[in-house]
Amino acid sequence: xxxxxxxxxxxxxxxxxxxxxxxxxxxxxxxxxxxxxxxxxxxxxxxxxxxxxxxxxxxxxxxxxxxxxxxxxxxxxxxxxxxxxxxxxxxxxxxxxxxxxxxxxxxxxxxxxxxxxxxxxxxxxxxxxxxxxxxxxxxxxxxxxxxxxxxxxxxxxxxxxxxxxxxxx
Amino acid sequence: xxxxxxxxxxxxxxxxxxxxxxxxxxxxxxxxxxxxxxxxxxxxxxxxxxxxxxxxxxxxxxxxxxxxxxxxxxxxxxxxxxxxxxxxxxxxxxxxxxxxxxxxxxxxxxxxxxxxxxxxxxxxxxxxxxxxxxxxxxxxxxxxxxxxxxxxxxxxxxxxxxxxxxxxxxxxxxxxxxxxxxxxxxxxxxxxxxxxxxxxxxxxxxxxxxxxxxxxxxxxxxxxxxxxxxxxxxxxxxxxxxxxxxxxxxxxxxxxxxxxxxxxxxxxxxxxxxxxxx
Numbered sequence: 068x069x070x071x072x073x074x075x076x077x078x079x080x081x082x083x084x085x086x087x088x089x090x091x092x093x094x095x096x097x098x099x100x101x102x103x104x105x106x107x108x109x110x111x112x113x114x115x116x117x118x119x120x121x122x123x124x125x126x127x128x129x130x131x132x133x134x135x136x137x138x139x140x141x142x143x144x145x146x147x148x149x150x151x152x153x154x155x156x157x158x159x160x161x162x163x164x165x166x167x168x169x170x171x172x173x174x175x176x177x178x179x180x181x182x183x184x185x186x187x188x189x190x191x192x193x194x195x196x197x198x199x200x201x202x203x204x205x206x207x208x209x210x211x212x213x214x215x216x217x218x219x220x221x222x223x224x225x226x227x228x229x230x231x232x233x234x235x236x
Numbered sequence: 237x238x239x240x241x242x243x244x245x246x247x248x249x250x251x252x253x254x255x256x257x258x259x260x261x262x263x264x265x266x267x268x269x270x271x272x273x274x275x276x277x278x279x280x281x282x283x284x285x286x287x288x289x290x291x292x293x294x295x296x297x298x299x300x301x302x303x304x305x306x307x308x309x310x311x312x313x314x315x316x317x318x319x320x321x322x323x324x325x326x327x328x329x330x331x332x333x334x335x336x337x338x339x340x341x342x343x344x345x346x347x348x349x350x351x352x353x354x355x356x357x358x359x360x361x362x363x364x365x366x367x368x369x370x371x372x373x374x375x376x377x378x379x380x381x382x383x384x385x386x387x388x389x390x391x392x393x394x395x396x397x398x399x400x401x402x403x404x405x406x407x408x409x410x411x412x413x414x415x416x417x418x419x420x421x422x423x424x425x426x427x428x429x430x431x432x433x434x435x436x437x438x439x440x441x442x443x444x445x446x447x448x449x450x451x452x453x454x455x456x457x458x459x460x461x462x463x464x465x466x467x468x469x470x471x472x473x474x475x476x477x478x479x480x481x482x483x484x485x486x487x488x489x490x491x492x493x494x495x496x497x498x499x500x501x502x503x504x505x506x507x508x509x510x511x512x513x514x
Contacts, residue, residue, distance in 0.1 A: 085361035085372075089501075095439055096366050131364045181367070192414070192435030200439040201366045 098208040109150035121147025170213040341390025393498035419465035
């Protein structure tokens, strides 16, 4: 059941991220719904599942983007594992504010690292521009997008994680 | 007979019948004026009649409304269907019009590049991340598409070049992207330079024109076209217009920023030039 749900979201998000998402572009920046999904799902599931989802979603993002292969897959895996671990150990239960804070902080951190690894060396984009015009706006945008994704996934999580008897906030 | 007249009752009845017959005869003679009796009767009867008529009409109208409602419903359904059909027709006409315009654009482009083979393509997806400026088109190696083939709009403005090719798809790297570079010439002065994607300028929707001499008389508003040097792009494709000029820190050359003429962010169809150097 879980695999089917994640597969549906994967196909849906892959289509949206490369087509319709550009209709809500603000100052040439679009939200990254893949990252948001990894963060939201990892708040509900365990470390291993978070890591696997992060890896798969990241890999698809790499394939769609096709620039630096495997970078988003690696980031996604680390992100999924870390967020799930963080939610489990520090808070025990999920809530929307925690997810929103995580969306902002994680997007900021991941895109900044992505810039450092892939972009700064090859494309020579200045750090100021990268932070002000890509990293920061995308983090804000992802935080906003995280609200509907969280609310949607919370409903779905009640169905697909009910067997685990988890607490859903 | 004697017996008949003796029966008073029968006699009285006959008299009454005769008198009544006479009265009926008199009353039925055409008289335009109402009799006093008629008037009195009507004064009391008419309001009651009016009330009954009003109630009757109301009931009749009530049931007629149902019948009318059904008619109106049918009429609305019919009109809705007609409306939908008309909308569908308009959409088809608009699509045909758009296709016509695109094909006309292709024909015009064929006049500009008579020797080259042109392939019409539709954009099927765009770059998912915010770090690059690329998009994917719906034709690939099975259509003869190869890496580095130039991609132009129907109005002969430069969009970019093919960077990756699949069987049925190809990725186009746009002039905004920092990995894109093309030999260029200022159409007014004939001066040469190189138009490169610039990561910082890309975020503002501009690209950079580099290697312009400090003595160049380049001005804002100058049109930049492909020079044809380098062999990848045919000459004469419009790239953009100069929007800003800056002197290099060393003072040997100038750098200009240009705004591409093509609306790359919103374009839906492009044309790939398959043999640009022919």
